[in-house]
Amino acid sequence: MKPREFDPRRLDIERFAAEGGALEGDWPLAGMQRLCDACHVAPGADAADRVRWSAGGEQRRRAGQAAQAWLHLTLDAKVDLTCQRCLSAVTVGLVVDRWFRFVDGEERAAALDAESEDDVLASSRTFDLHELAEDELLLALPLVPRHEVCPQPLAAPIGAGDPHDDPGPAESPFAALAALKRMPH
């Protein structure tokens, strides 16, 4: 088997589908600028700040029609977003598992994408999987990221003082609820 037979940054979609191609790997989050812009802090270069991805090609035939190229894309990443309740970092897992159908021409793809339930993209001989992956991760971001339970006390440095020595009032769950209700929807 020839290694690197398909280039994920310049993928020949029709051939990938016809040959039932399969690719996988990981990409640094730091290389996805639009995604980084949405993060609480810029992702670093370590192994945790990477997107695991896989792609599979498949050709499907329907009676009386030309073979269609399909692509199966899976993504798995963790990003630090800004909690909209306490404004500190909250780690959010992003998981994508989607199929895409490819047709000739941007206009036809856009029309079919709008009218059918399939996700339809324009076929290409130099398709950039990395860009599609970033698009999909952006779509997978939660609209209002927040902790299930925000760290307490808010904005205090870790290890500063023993909470048992602090006679200050604990924040009631109702205060958190009120804060939630004040948030714009």
Ligand SMILES: [Zn+2]
């Ligand atoms: Zn929070």
